[in-house]
Amino acid sequence: MYESMSSPELTDQEYSTLLVFRAELRRFLRWSEQRAGDVGLTAAQHQLLLAIRGHLDPGGPSIGEIAEYLCARHHSVVQLIDRTEQLGLVARNREEGKDRRVVRLTLTEAGEQTLALLSATHVEELRRLTPLVDVLADLIAMPRAR
Numbered sequence: 001m002y003e004s005m006s007s008p009e010l011t012d013q014e015y016s017t018l019l020v021f022r023a024e025l026r027r028f029l030r031w032s033e034q035r036a037g038d039v040g041l042t043a044a045q046h047q048l049l050l051a052i053r054g055h056l057d058p059g060g061p062s063i064g065e066i067a068e069y070l071c072a073r074h075h076s077v078v079q080l081i082d083r084t085e086q087l088g089l090v091a092r093n094r095e096e097g098k099d100r101r102v103v104r105l106t107l108t109e110a111g112e113q114t115l116a117l118l119s120a121t122h123v124e125e126l127r128r129l130t131p132l133v134d135v136l137a138d139l140i141a142m143p144r145a146r
Helices: 012-038 043-054 063-070 074-086 109-128 130-141
Strands: 090-094 103-107
Touching: 012 043, 012 109, 012 130, 043 063, 043 074, 043 090, 043 103, 043 109, 063 074, 063 103, 074 090, 103 109, 109 130
Parallel strands: none
Antiparallel strands: 090 103
């Protein structure tokens, strides 16, 4: 699978940095799952709310766009939306005019409040991880010896 890729020699420090980064990334994801659970959501529902709120089109993202954000299949995203809609956190809206088959998603007031609460704690946690990101950036910027 990776036979055609060249494999440069990494230093012990580079391996160590990669290990620390991967471990911290997994800790962050686990922490994030727990925070979502604290407010009664799954990690996927939290990511759905973020994908809707972070989408720049004021009409909201389509289901296809959400599937791309979540790296998931269309039918799986529809099921996720169904469950999250039942919680009163998202709303489906038919596109006006051109193609009424296109469904756009928006957050309800409850969805906005839930996401705001989660996002504030996530920003704080990411600030805590900033030194790790700096170390990783230094690793990436290091010129490779040939």
